[in-house]
Amino acid sequence: MKLDRYGVLSIVVRNSVQYFKKAKLWGAAEQCVAVLRALALTAGIIATQRFFDAITEIGSKNNYSYLVRCLLTLAFIIAAQHILSGLGQYLLSKISYSNMGKFMTDFQRKLGRLPAETFEDTTFLDKAERAKECLEYESLGHFASVCLQLLTYYIVLFVSLGHYLFQLSPILPFVLIVSFIPAILGQLMQMRIFVKLENENLPLRRQSEYYKKTIVDRKFYKETRMLGGFQFFHKLFIEGLQTLTQNTWKTERKAAILKFLLGIITFLGLGVSILILFQLTISNDISVGAFASVFTALSQIFSIMDEIVSTCLSQGSETIAQVVNFYRLMDMEEVSGAGGDSDFTKGIVAENVSFTYPGSSKAALHNVSLTINKGETIAIVGENGSGKSTLVRILTGLYSTYDGKVIIAGQDSKMTHPDVLYTGISGVFQNYQRYKMTLEENVSISDTKQAVDYSKINKVLQKAEFNEKKVNLQSMLSPEYNGVDLSGGQWQRLAIARGLYRNHSFIILDEPTAAIDPIEEARLYNHFKQIVKNKSSIIVTHRLGSVRLADRIVVMDQGKLAEIGTHEELLAKKGKYAAMWQAQIKWYEKSDVI
Numbered sequence: 406m407k408l409d410r411y412g413v414l415s416i417v418v419r420n421s422v423q424y425f426k427k428a429k430l431w432g433a434a435e436q437c438v439a440v441l442r443a444l445a446l447t448a449g450i451i452a453t454q455r456f457f458d459a460i461t462e463i464g465s466k467n468n469y470s471y472l473v474r475c476l477l478t479l480a481f482i483i484a485a486q487h488i489l490s491g492l493g494q495y496l497l498s499k500i501s502y503s504n505m506g507k508f509m510t511d512f513q514r515k516l517g518r519l520p521a522e523t524f525e526d527t528t529f530l531d532k533a534e535r536a537k538e539c540l541e542y543e544s545l546g547h548f549a550s551v552c553l554q555l556l557t558y559y560i561v562l563f564v565s566l567g568h569y570l571f572q573l574s575p576i577l578p579f580v581l582i583v584s585f586i587p588a589i590l591g592q593l594m595q596m597r598i599f600v601k602l603e604n605e606n607l608p609l610r611r612q613s614e615y616y617k618k619t620i621v622d623r624k625f626y627k628e629t630r631m632l633g634g635f636q637f638f639h640k641l642f643i644e645g646l647q648t649l650t651q652n653t654w655k656t657e658r659k660a661a662i663l664k665f666l667l668g669i670i671t672f673l674g675l676g677v678s679i680l681i682l683f684q685l686t687i688s689n690d691i692s693v694g695a696f697a698s699v700f701t702a703l704s705q706i707f708s709i710m711d712e713i714v715s716t717c718l719s720q721g722s723e724t725i726a727q728v729v730n731f732y733r734l735m736d737m738e739e740v741s742g743a744g745g746d747s748d749f750t751k752g753i754v755a756e757n758v759s760f761t762y763p764g765s766s767k768a769a770l771h772n773v774s775l776t777i778n779k780g781e782t783i784a785i786v787g788e789n790g791s792g793k794s795t796l797v798r799i800l801t802g803l804y805s806t807y808d809g810k811v812i813i814a815g816q817d818s819k820m821t822h823p824d825v826l827y828t829g830i831s832g833v834f835q836n837y838q839r840y841k842m843t844l845e846e847n848v849s850i851s852d853t854k855q856a857v858d859y860s861k862i863n864k865v866l867q868k869a870e871f872n873e874k875k876v877n878l879q880s881m882l883s884p885e886y887n888g889v890d891l892s893g894g895q896w897q898r899l900a901i902a903r904g905l906y907r908n909h910s911f912i913i914l915d916e917p918t919a920a921i922d923p924i925e926e927a928r929l930y931n932h933f934k935q936i937v938k939n940k941s942s943i944i945v946t947h948r949l950g951s952v953r954l955a956d957r958i959v960v961m962d963q964g965k966l967a968e969i970g971t972h973e974e975l976l977a978k979k980g981k982y983a984a985m986w987q988a989q990i991k992w993y994e995k996s997d998v999i
């Protein structure tokens with residue numbers, strides 16, 4: 406029989422093995438302590454019985470030394486129980502923290518090795534978010550710990566305690582277990598109710614969190630205030646919160662009634678167990694000491710059973726879905742490919758490339774063929790959604806699940822490892838990052854494999870015309886960390902400097918210039934063309950004044966390469982480019998850029 410890779414048993418075994426691999430000797434120590442805790446608990450009940458028996462017999466036997474020995478044994482066992490319990494807690498938290506870090510590292514490494522296009526898939530992003538939550542709440546460690554404790558603590562406890570009770574009366578362990586069945590059923594029903602509640606509440610909670618952000622988050626608040634959106638978002642936030650509270654309250658009420666009814670049945674079971682004990686004592690089948698020890702231990706036994714059900718069944722079954730999601734993600738196929746040496750004199754060649762985003766039914770690119778020669782600057786223009794950025798991502802080797810063929814610097818992008826492809830490629834994209842770090846780090850982060858080259862940082866900042874006087878290389882660029890913020894335009898120049906700092910033979914500017922006016926952008930791009938002389942480059946923009954000096958211009962339309970040629974050739978063609986140029990020419994009329 407073949408085991409389902411994501412079935413409960415497989416996942417329990419896999420997660421426990423991972424837990425042990427990460428915790429090593431500490432994990433073995435934790436389980437040994439769990440066995441000793443279980444044995445100490447049973448030993449405590451037996452020692453209590455012996456102690457009570459010794460007291461009841463003291464009048465007839467006068468055996469004081471035996472009584473003292475029983476008392477000392479009991480005291481020793483109780484002390485051992487406390488020490489073992491503390492040790493167990495210590496080991497659990499020690500392993501939890503160190504394992505959480507190790508699982509998190511595995512997870513981050515895995516994300517780093519997944520194909521870039523995976524991150525365009527919203528269902529994947531949702532799964533990754535849930536896997537992150539699973540790690541943050543230490544669910545993997547807790548789940549492994551619960552499963553292992555089931556073996557090393559609860560089973561050992563039940564065998565040892567059950568054996569003791571069975572010796573007193575074979576019916577006693579049976580009654581205890583039967584009287585606990587309603588509690589098990591109750592927990593299962595509660596679990597279902599709460600899982601349903603969680604499924605209903607999850608999207609509502611995310612939405613409410615989002616509305617809260619629109620009011621208080623730095624990214625949103627300016628627009629929210631300016632547009633007078635506070636009341637609107639606040640109302641949505643309150644409505645969401647009310648629905649969440651109502652749902653929770655209804656479920657809690659249902660669960661409380663259920664718990665109360667089942668509690669009565671369990672209480673009756675407890676009563677029956679006491680009656681049996683009483684009967685056994687009266688008929689001299691068990692000693693008074695045995696009655697006293699089991700009677701005092703009954704509530705402890707019940708709370709242990711309750712613990713098993715709530716920890717193992719309830720928490721365990723809630724967590725398993727998260728754990729399965731985590732391992733499914735960890736099993737996702739990674740980017741792979743051969744090594745090799747890139748040769749950028751061979752340029753970049755795309756042949757009949759088509760691409761559809763994961764989860765999308767419409768192709769973003771259809772049959773695009775394009776060659777970029779060494780030292781050539783290609784501009785890509787086209788309307789919103791025409792496929793410019795997608796084409797760039799494929800030409801730089803970021804996406805590899807396309808149809809057709811792409812050869813980057815002599816390497817087939819589907820067969821070559823991305824690390825090889827990215828060597829020699831640099832880029833600045835629309836949503837470039839504003840790192841909350843120093844100016845120096847913000848630039849040098851694009852080439853962390855080399856030692857920081859300060860003169861190169863200054864040079865690229867100059868080339869990108871970054872001229873913010875109030876900062877130096879060590880200035881922290883974030884008001885949140887007592888630093889300064891830059892204007893949108895300066896951030897864009899800084900992003901271009903970052904792109905130039907990285908060693909490259911092929912560079913892409915994918916519209917990082919929206920915060921710069923059209924004339925300034927055109928000037929910057931013309932300057933850029935001089936900087937990247939002898940290197941292949943791509944400029945993506947909507948503003949045609951910036952692309953006039955490109956060696957060739959590619960016009961994208963609905964995922965297809967509609968036109969290609971120099972500015973003059975495309976104007977002469979009187980096609981899409983010529984129409985776009987006519988529409989924009991007035992932007993540049995009074996400037997000497999074009």
Ligand SMILES: Nc1ncnc2c1ncn2[C@@H]1O[C@H](COP(=O)(O)OP(=O)(O)OP(=O)(O)O)[C@@H](O)[C@H]1O
Nearest residue numbers: 525526762765769788789790791792793794795796
């Ligand atoms: N993550 C995604 N999932 C599904 N479809 C996407 C995704 N990203 C882009 N698309 C779609 O692919 C097509 C091409 O998008 P792309 O971003 O390449 O266009 P673009 O020309 O760069 O647009 P813009 O000028 O607005 O940046 C569009 O129809 C877009 O809706």
